[in-house]
Amino acid sequence: MKTRVDARFRAEVIEYALRFDCESCAHFVEARRACGNGYPNGAHLRQALDEITELEFCKEFELS
């Protein structure tokens, strides 16, 4: 699911400590930087929010 990354989104990520990337997901295998469920995860790895204008959420995300 794609969402726009704008000033409001960036502020809400900080204000509410939102987590949504693989590195914060219970299925993430840190040693391989891979998804434990076998999904291609390149689009869901942590990114600098001030460098992007769109973000792709993973529907399998589960907070770790």
Ligand code: SF4
């Ligand atoms: S389930 Fe989705 S968010 Fe979690 S590690 Fe796999 S690709 Fe990343």
